[in-house]
Amino acid sequence: MDVLIDLNAVIVSVDGDRPQVLTVPHAEAGGEAGLPFGPFDPQAHRTLELGLRTWVEEQTRLPLGYVEQLYTFGDRGRHGPGEDVRVVSVGYLALTRAAPRPAETGARWADWYAFLPWEDWRKGPPALIAERIVPALDAWAGDGPTPARRERRRARINACFGGGGFDWDEERVLDRYELLYEAGLVRERARDDAGTVTLSGPSPLGADRPMPFDHRRILATAIGRLRAKLKYRPVVFELMPATFTLLELQRCVEAVTGAGFHKQNFRRYVERSGLVEPTGAIVARGPGRPAAEHRFKREALLERPATGVRVSPTLGPR
Numbered sequence: 001m002d003v004l005i006d007l008n009a010v011i012v013s014v015d016g017d018r019p020q021v022l023t024v025p026h027a028e029a030g031g032e033a034g035l036p037f038g039p040f041d042p043q044a045h046r047t048l049e050l051g052l053r054t055w056v057e058e059q060t061r062l063p064l065g066y067v068e069q070l071y072t073f074g075d076r077g078r079h080g081p082g083e084d085v086r087v088v089s090v091g092y093l094a095l096t097r098a099a100p101r102p103a104e105t106g107a108r109w110a111d112w113y114a115f116l117p118w119e120d121w122r123k124g125p126p127a128l129i130a131e132r133i134v135p136a137l138d139a140w141a142g143d144g145p146t147p148a149r150r151e152r153r154r155a156r157i158n159a160c161f162g163g164g165g166f167d168w169d170e171e172r173v174l175d176r177y178e179l180l181y182e183a184g185l186v187r188e189r190a191r192d193d194a195g196t197v198t199l200s201g202p203s204p205l206g207a208d209r210p211m212p213f214d215h216r217r218i219l220a221t222a223i224g225r226l227r228a229k230l231k232y233r234p235v236v237f238e239l240m241p242a243t244f245t246l247l248e249l250q251r252c253v254e255a256v257t258g259a260g261f262h263k264q265n266f267r268r269y270v271e272r273s274g275l276v277e278p279t280g281a282i283v284a285r286g287p288g289r290p291a292a293e294h295r296f297k298r299e300a301l302l303e304r305p306a307t308g309v310r311v312s313p314t315l316g317p318r
Helices: 048-060 127-142 147-161 173-182 187-194 215-229 246-257 263-273
Strands: 002-015 018-026 032-034 037-039 066-073 085-095 108-111 276-283 291-296
Touching: 002 048, 002 215, 002 246, 018 048, 018 246, 037 048, 048 066, 048 085, 066 215, 085 215, 127 147, 127 173, 147 173, 173 187, 173 215, 215 246, 246 263, 246 291, 263 276
Parallel strands: 002 085
Antiparallel strands: 002 018, 002 037, 018 032, 018 108, 066 085, 276 291
16 A cells, blocks of 8 residues: 655644634535645655645745644544545644735635634533533443443543543643543544545534534644643744734633733733843733733743743633
């Protein structure tokens, strides 16, 4: 069997309080919107990252800023049953500042919480978790073939969605998707069991949007990586404009982490971090009061080891 290397891109932007991922239609999956991807050509591209940047700009007209490699996805049958080529995808996370919709390419920005709605805790625990996810997972756990298997399933549910002494962990995005997939609660599982490449029928959860192939798994991997990275690297500024208010910075962090933060605690932490400095301007955006404008103090990275945003979020109980 031949092996084909593809490059997948999870291209992230934040528009106000809306975290976005760039999607493109895939004709081979019935036009379903998924992540941009293209082949790696070792003759044309010296490195994988250069190949990624080249075809992303060709397909979407978007220049990429920050890029990092995520993971290699190589399960058999990733692109459908009976494939005569083993498709191995190298996933990348790319961050870009708020950008208009790419023109003439079919690419569209989509709210990433449309694909993973249980991940947005900014207004407290999503009702979807208590009303649909937990009851369905509890029933799945009870169907385990042995007592030990049932106990392991219940432990995974608690670890992923909180409960049994576990708190909600915003970084476990992939673990939650994998659990829902294993329990048959996402449409990709029914598609894969049926041995097709297209999706049909309603979502078992009634609220989430699927993706072709294993693109939702790749998206979950990218979100978990970005949420973790925010805590120890100042990557959030790759999503911010050159100047911003502290409230705009807080809304961006909240959008990515899916959690709310206490305004004064967030402000104090950021001001003490040394990562931002005021520009001296006072700006008025929207109906609120004018606020001081800030910028990322990039030279701070040369003064001491970089840090990220470690403010504790405010999360309600499940």
